[in-house]
Amino acid sequence: MKGQEWYQADDVAKEYDDKRFSRGGQLIDRREKEAVLEAIMPVEDRNILEIACGTGRFTLMLAHQGADVVGLDISAAMLQQGRQKTRNTDISGTLEFLRGDAGRLPFPDDHFDTVIAMRFFHLADDPEAFLQEMRRVSRDQIVFDTFNRFSARSVYNWALPMGSRLYSKSEVAVLLAKTDLTLLDVEDDFLLPYGLYRAIPNALASPLRALDEAIGGRQIVDHLASVSYWNAQVR
Template sequence: MKGQEWYQADDVAEEYDSKRFSRGGRLIDSREKEAVLDAISPVEGKSVLEVACGTGRFTVMLAERGADIVGLDISGPMLQQGRTKAQAAGVDDHVEFMRGDAARLPFPDDHFDVVMAMRFFHLADTPASFLAELRRVSKEQVVFDTFNRFSTRSLYNWALPMGSRLYSRWEIDRLLDGANLELASDEHDFVLPYGFYRKIPNSLATAFRSLDTAVGKSPVGDSLASVSYWDARV
């Protein structure tokens, strides 16, 4: 996995949310959570595994809506941030945070209703084996996102500290087929890439987001989108 040492540093975990989801990044956080809820709802009563849960943005959100959820991540400091969030939200009795490797999930086959991984596949060295492992422990649904090869994301990809793997639609279809998953639905968004929004104030980002959304709803919107959300079924 790319950038493991960087990702597991204490100071990275402490500043992760503020650097990525403040300013214009608030729009990213809101849209990602919307995409997760679109795919998983109704949430209440479902058993969920979130792989690469980071600081628990989605983990806590889903627990607040009634899911019994396990958040797994390789970074101890990230997991501690998640535990703090869960306790502050009063949902720590619905959440378990575990340190573990996405390549060898410590669960039996068909253990969870839903398995999800957000902000994960752009760092995956062996995406086919990772997706197969997500599929193995899910009995119903696998939800994940990817950054798109033929989009504005490619223009600044080289500048990211960890780099990112970009995917074409053909590659996604091949991954799903290899993992014996069937695509139920997909959403495509952000003609302007995430990095752009993180660099500008929220008020300015809102104006750009309106334009971005208008282009995204046009006939060419999906082909220009920099990020895709995939809802696959077992």
């Protein structure tokens, strides 16, 4: 997988949330969590696996909502950050952090109701194999996001330290068909790239986001969105 050494570094893990989800990045965090909750609701009592859980943004949110969640990640440093967030925290469901490889998930077939993978597919060397493995351990639902090829994301993609894979809608449709998944819903968002929001204060990011939502809400510009949130069902 791209950038594994970079991603697993201790200093990257310590600064990960602050660099990506503070300042204008708070708007990204809010929208991504909204997309996950909308796809999975009702969350309570669902058995969920999050692949590439990082510092636990989604795992903690889902556990607070009453789900039984396993967060899996290749980075011990990221997992440690996630475990620190659970200290002195009242969680309605259950939460376990586990180190593991997304290409060889350490679970039996049909083990989870839902499997999610956010901020993952742009790093995947073999997206079909990873999606097939996600499907294997899910008995109901797969939720993931992709960064889109024909969008502003491509402008700065080359500068990312760990590289990034961009997808067209047709490529994802083929992946779903090959892995025997049925698309339930897809949402497109963020005409402006994530990197711009992370680089500016929230006071400036908020009006830009409002403009982005106003223009992006028109179906004619959906194909220019930077990110898509996919909700698929196991057949």
